[in-house]
Amino acid sequence: DAKTTQPNSMESNEEEPVHLPCNHSTISGTDYIHWYRQLPSQGPEYVIHGLTSNVNNRMASLAIAEDRKSSTLILHRATLRDAAVYYCILRDWNAGGTSYGKLTFGQGTILTVHP
Amino acid sequence: ETGVTQTPRHLVMGMTNKKSLKCEQHLGHNAMYWYKQSAKKPLELMFVYSLEERVENNSVPSRFSPECPNSSHLFLHLHTLQPEDSALYLCASSLSPGQGADEQYFGPGTRLTVT
Numbered sequence: 249d250a251k252t253t254q255p256n257s258m259e260s261n262e263e264e265p266v267h268l269p270c271n272h273s274t275i276s277g278t279d280y281i282h283w284y285r286q287l288p289s290q291g292p293e294y295v296i297h298g299l300t301s302n303v304n305n306r307m308a309s310l311a312i313a314e315d316r317k318s319s320t321l322i323l324h325r326a327t328l329r330d331a332a333v334y335y336c337i338l339r340d341w342n343a344g345g346t347s348y349g350k351l352t353f354g355q356g357t358i359l360t361v362h363p
Numbered sequence: 364e365t366g367v368t369q370t371p372r373h374l375v376m377g378m379t380n381k382k383s384l385k386c387e388q389h390l391g392h393n394a395m396y397w398y399k400q401s402a403k404k405p406l407e408l409m410f411v412y413s414l415e416e417r418v419e420n421n422s423v424p425s426r427f428s429p430e431c432p433n434s435s436h437l438f439l440h441l442h443t444l445q446p447e448d449s450a451l452y453l454c455a456s457s458l459s460p461g462q463g464a465d466e467q468y469f470g471p472g473t474r475l476t477v478t
Contacts (some may be wrong), residue, residue, distance in 0.1 A: 291367075292469045344461055351467060
């Protein structure tokens with residue numbers, strides 16, 4: 249799987265928008281961009297994924313650059329419950345062979361939300 | 364119960380003990396996974412089961428022995444562990460592990476301490 253680069257940490261204030269960046273300059277045309285987050289003392293939680301177009305769901309929005317070499321996870325109004333480690337992960341559309349079912353987690357971005 | 368459950372949530376065991384971790388998913392998924400999360404390290408995939416067949420063994424020592432009796436249950440049998448095996452063990456499930464758009468759902472994890 250291609251590699252992603254994320255800032256080690258970011259801070260935000262409660263009820264403000266948060267933009268979490270991810271660089272993936274070696275992304276292939278068939279890689280999906282996934283975001284997961286891990287709250288303290290919990291397992292990771294799926295947030296959102298996309299391929300080429302921007303995506304919205306009840307948790308967040310995903311903005312994908314036109315050249316797909318970067319993406320941004322957007323939390324529209326951060327709450328204290330959004331404090332977590334956010335992971336940006338690439339997965340090939342046909343995840344076979346040694347990539348079968350595999351999520352390759354990096355260090356992620358630690359998001360701190362201030363009241 | 365909904366989602367992915369894991370028992371026990373905490374486990375302390377000696378190096379000569381034998382214990383088992385249990386995972387159950389109530390999502391109707393076809394694949395189940397074991398991940399390991401050590402302190403200060405990213406999550407590492409250990410095993411993948413698809414339709415009760417092991418399809419991935421990520422170079423895991425034989426002192427970890429997985430078992431998947433049906434698509435809803437997954438076990439990790441532990442014996443003669445080492446202190447460096449102390450970690451958070453996470454179970455996950457998904458519907459279509461061979462597809463890049465597949466979403467994984469994680470349990471809360473079992474915090475294992477080997478003394």
